[in-house]
Amino acid sequence: MALIINFNMYRRGGMSDRLDEIERLQALRDRGILSDQEFERAKGGLLGGPPKRKLPAWIVPTSGVLGMVLAIFVIKPLVGGSVSDPMAAPNQPVQSSPVGTWQISTKTDPMTDVTSTIAAKNFELPTAIIDVTISCSSTGQIVYQLASFDRERKPLEMRGGINDNMSPYVAYEVRVGEAAPTREVFSNPPYNNFISLETPDPEAMGIAAALGSARTTSDALSTAERVTFGLHLVHSDEALVLDQTAPSVASTLKPCVDLRSKQISEAEERARADENEQAARRSKALRSTSGNAM
Known part of the structure; x- marks a missing residue:
């Protein structure tokens, strides 16, 4: 109910x-x-x-x-929280104060041999510190992860709710470039101060593209020069602005963006070929049915 x-x-x-x-x-x-x-x-x-x-x-x-x-x-x-709308003035985003610089690292999964390049940085906002990681794997998957902390580096909750499947979620907004913000949810978060946004399987994306569906928010994020996250923290709302033209971020994302573009295009071609083959089979079956009827 x-x-x-x-x-x-x-x-x-x-x-x-x-x-x-x-x-x-x-x-x-x-x-x-x-x-x-x-x-x-x-x-x-x-x-x-x-x-x-x-x-x-x-x-x-x-x-x-x-x-x-x-x-x-x-x-x-x-209870006792305050609220502002970080996405209400799209042409005047709240500027995030960087703490340090982007740190680049690589890691390899010993079970799959998948290698990931990770760009990490923390940002100081008026009421919180946000740790941001952007990773690109050798399979083409892109993952954005944000975690919120207070000034003492204690986890700072993000607000959310319960979905129809009785699972908890964290709600947030994403604004890609100058586009209108979209509402997103992260279901079953492992921590209540954490959200993760990752690109879906290229094959699924290729089928969707072949059917005329728009690409996902996470794919749009990876190609934008600027991304704004609207975060609903326990006592306030904050906006985090990421400048993805920064060399460290751009160099991290580029291999995955190029690889995903190729993967999705190939999946689109396969999806269109499958659809054409199915259409030809349906047409052949219809002609055979009509011939038998005569």
Whole structure:
């Protein structure tokens, strides 16, 4: 069952709203979802400080025990949080402050002999430090991974929810170049401060391309000069801007971009040939059926 949960009730409002919210927090504490320390911190946030901006209504499934999971993964991180829209001003992106330079390394999987080149760097944002890795494997797969930390290098949660399959996910946005941002989700994250975006199998991409489908977000990312990630952290929203014209990033991505382009083109040709062969068989079968009928 899908229920629309309006998180505007978690913003600070008048005294009556605050008292109602404190009662809700007490109920969460009594159920063991919030600790005494978390309850006191959230209550203190409600009784002081500037008003919060409204949060959008999210559509998430909930029932029974799932509702408790929702409270842990979604409601609990939002108590006392602030919200801004990092993608609202596309021509004036929030600039990320680099910490150090891109570090390039290579590794080989001893089981498959697949070699990967990895570009890694951390970025300092107003409320978080984001570790970014971009990898290109000898098979052509490209993987973007982002992990969020606070100033003390402790994991900083990303907000998300529960999908229809009762699996947790982390939600974020991606803006490729000057295109409109798209909403993405990372299902079953191994950590609640982590997202990963990887290119799909070239064969599947080739079939999709042959059928007229658009290429995936991850493929579009790898060929863009600038990519903006909209990250929903536990107490804030942040925008991370990646300049992919940087030599270290460009040199990491180029082998995979070239290889994937070749792989997808070859898969497109195979998909078109298969479709033409199937069409010829259908036509032949239809003619044979018509001849027998006569």
